[in-house]
Amino acid sequence: xxxxxxxxxxxIYYSSFLAxxxxxxxxxxxxxxxxxxPSGCGKSTFLRSINRMHEVIPGxxxxxRLELDGKDLYGPGVDPVGVRRQIGMVFQRPNPFPTMSIxxxxxxxxxxxxxxxxxxxxxxxxxxxxRGANLWNEVKDRLDKPGSSMSGGQQQRLxxxxxIAVQPDVLLMDEPCSALDPISTLAIEDLINELKxxxxxxxVTHNMQQAARVSDFTGFFNIEGTGKPGHLVEMDETKTIFxxxxxxxxxxxxxxxFG
Amino acid sequence: MSIDTERAQQEKVExxxxxxxxxxxxxxxxxxxxxxxxxxxxxxxxxxxTGGFSIGLFVFLSAVLFGLxxxxxxxxxxxxxxxxxxxxxxxxxxxFLIALIPLIxxxxxxxxxxxxxxxxxxxxxxxxxxxGANDLAGGGYHAIMGTLIITALAAVMSIPVGVLTAxxxxxxxxxxxxxxxxxxxxDVMTGIPSIVAGLxxxxxxxxxxxxxxxxxxxxxxxxxxxxxxxxxxxxxxMLKIVPNELREAAYALGTPKWxxxxxxxxxxxxxxxxxxxxxxxxxVIGETAPLLIAVGITxxxxxxxxxxxxxxxxxxxxxSYAAPxxxxxxxxxxxxxxxxVLIIIVLVxxxxxxxxxxxxxxxxx
Numbered sequence: 001x002x003x004x005x006x007x008x009x010x011x012i013y014y015s016s017f018l019a020x021x022x023x024x025x026x027x028x029x030x031x032x033x034x035x036x037x038p039s040g041c042g043k044s045t046f047l048r049s050i051n052r053m054h055e056v057i058p059g060x061x062x063x064x065r066l067e068l069d070g071k072d073l074y075g076p077g078v079d080p081v082g083v084r085r086q087i088g089m090v091f092q093r094p095n096p097f098p099t100m101s102i103x104x105x106x107x108x109x110x111x112x113x114x115x116x117x118x119x120x121x122x123x124x125x126x127x128x129x130x131r132g133a134n135l136w137n138e139v140k141d142r143l144d145k146p147g148s149s150m151s152g153g154q155q156q157r158l159x160x161x162x163x164i165a166v167q168p169d170v171l172l173m174d175e176p177c178s179a180l181d182p183i184s185t186l187a188i189e190d191l192i193n194e195l196k197x198x199x200x201x202x203x204v205t206h207n208m209q210q211a212a213r214v215s216d217f218t219g220f221f222n223i224e225g226t227g228k229p230g231h232l233v234e235m236d237e238t239k240t241i242f243x244x245x246x247x248x249x250x251x252x253x254x255x256x257x258f259g
Numbered sequence: 260m261s262i263d264t265e266r267a268q269q270e271k272v273e274x275x276x277x278x279x280x281x282x283x284x285x286x287x288x289x290x291x292x293x294x295x296x297x298x299x300x301x302x303x304x305x306x307x308x309t310g311g312f313s314i315g316l317f318v319f320l321s322a323v324l325f326g327l328x329x330x331x332x333x334x335x336x337x338x339x340x341x342x343x344x345x346x347x348x349x350x351x352x353x354x355f356l357i358a359l360i361p362l363i364x365x366x367x368x369x370x371x372x373x374x375x376x377x378x379x380x381x382x383x384x385x386x387x388x389x390x391g392a393n394d395l396a397g398g399g400y401h402a403i404m405g406t407l408i409i410t411a412l413a414a415v416m417s418i419p420v421g422v423l424t425a426x427x428x429x430x431x432x433x434x435x436x437x438x439x440x441x442x443x444x445x446d447v448m449t450g451i452p453s454i455v456a457g458l459x460x461x462x463x464x465x466x467x468x469x470x471x472x473x474x475x476x477x478x479x480x481x482x483x484x485x486x487x488x489x490x491x492x493x494x495x496x497m498l499k500i501v502p503n504e505l506r507e508a509a510y511a512l513g514t515p516k517w518x519x520x521x522x523x524x525x526x527x528x529x530x531x532x533x534x535x536x537x538x539x540x541x542x543v544i545g546e547t548a549p550l551l552i553a554v555g556i557t558x559x560x561x562x563x564x565x566x567x568x569x570x571x572x573x574x575x576x577x578x579s580y581a582a583p584x585x586x587x588x589x590x591x592x593x594x595x596x597x598x599x600v601l602i603i604i605v606l607v608x609x610x611x612x613x614x615x616x617x618x619x620x621x622x623x624x
Contacts, residue, residue: 053510056510084512086513088511095502095504095505097505097508097509098505099523099527108508108509109512112523162512
């Protein structure tokens with residue numbers, strides 16, 4: 001578990017609109033990489049292109065190469081469904097399935113794909129995933145309750161448990177804390193620190209303190225103006241980005257000055 | 260011009276020493292009822308004096324006077340905003356009561372007239388061999404069974420077609436040309452007069468079996484022509500309100516699209532879909548015209564929708580009223596009872612729809 005991601009000259013289009021241009025990025029296995037940048041700069045689009053989730057929007061396509069441990073994710077015959085089984089995703093707003101209990105939500109990945117599992121194995125997987133998401137102690141007595149009965153922070157951790165229950169190699173997080181209070185945010189950040197033992201994590205965040213706290217590497221995306229494509233300005237170790245970035249734009253952004 | 264603004268204007272000229280008061284004059288709680296009683300009395304006395312008393316005129320004039328009086332009193336005491344609020348409240352309430360009149364009237368008429376023959380015989384006997392001066396029995400058993408069989412067949416045909424069409428429109432078609440064409444024709448079909456559906460079905464079967472064909476199944480086909488667009492529309496609306504986040508959550512777990520639809524989208528919206536379907540059934544179960552043409556009527560019980568005529572409740576009611584035997588009264592009574600049974604069936608279906616919606620709704624605690 002925990003694989004590397006390589007983007008080589010990646011262009012991402014929505015129909016004819018070029019949304020993100022020329023991204024070259026190497027994400028090392030079992031690290032946390034934060035993507036920062038102003039709204040609309042394409043960092044979420046890039047994140048979603050890693051597990052081909054942006055293809056949900058009709059007309060979305062990419063040019064260039066995106067590799068997972070050297071294997072092209074957009075090569076001929078590659079099934080997006082298979083890609084998503086290896087690269088999990090946690091979204092901005094917690095989205096547990098409202099028709100399922102907490103228990104069923106955790107194993108939704110197995111249930112939805114009709115994997116037959118023994119009752120014991122399922123129980124173990126649920127416990128292990130919920131422990132992995134630091135949620136086990138809070139919910140172990142009410143696993144049969146619906147997922148929507150929990151607080152927002154708990155729901156988000158449930159979504160993380162659901163994502164790691166399918167045992168992916170990479171975990172993508174699209175602003176996972178933006179809908180949460182500081183205490184829940186702290187819980188998630190602690191969790192990210194534990195998860196990087198096993199997983200490669202890419203996280204999009206608008207909170208620069210969060211990027212500084214949780215990530216090993218940081219990539220800064222920017223956009224020239226409306227209608228222009230977003231691009232990766234620079235990527236480096238987090239402490240370098242926040243102390244002595246190479247680019248003026250990065251320095252302005254991380255220090256809170258713009259323009 | 261409200262008191263509020265007037266005061267504000269005065270304040271501009273000469274600011275008051277203290278803070279602006281948040282308290283304002285208000286009518287006592289009993290005021291609307293008092294005004295209502297007063298208007299009833301005034302209109303009643305006036306009409307009695309002029310001698311032109313009629314219940315319709317009395318209610319109409321009282322309502323008008325009540326609205327005006329409330330508005331004026333409230334405006335003087337409470338100001339323009341409150342007065343408008345009270346007036347609009349009265350207008351909305353009156354509109355609601357007017358809308359209720361036909362409904363209550365229909366229910367009362369049908370219940371009072373229908374109860375006469377609402378007996379065991381009506382539910383156990385057909386009209387076979389009923390006639391003559393002393394034979395007051397006979398019932399609608401054959402028509403009840405006919406209605407249930409034909410509607411059930413129509414539902415069996417319409418639900419899969421309708422639900423799958425809606426799934427195509429929402430999940431696969433999005434904005435393709437085919438989807439837009441389907442949406443357009445579904446809209447057109449919603450507006451088809453029911454007799455056209457009956458003629459279509461009759462013409463279709465007459466093509467194969469000759470013009471004397473009358474068949475329960477032909478009625479089912481006519482009803483499903485009417486039912487499919489309703490099912491498509493309601494299912495479509497329900498699928499549309501399933502949040503995209505849930506679809507994305509399923510995709511992100513590596514779930515193929517068809518499984519996402521089957522296991523996430525439809526279960527999430529099943530409550531709405533099921534109640535929509537039930538309401539669509541309730542909508543077609545009372546159709547008369549298409550069944551009149553395609554199914555005809557018969558006096559005996561026929562449980563086979565693929566051979567010969569069948570009786571149905573609306574058509575049975577129509578014929579009992581339009582072509583009664585001698586004496587007339589038993590036939591008219593049976594027509595009313597058929598109408599009553601039909602209303603009860605629709606009522607039960609509506610209750611079932613609510614129950615279904617509650618049972619299937621996603622739990623929150």
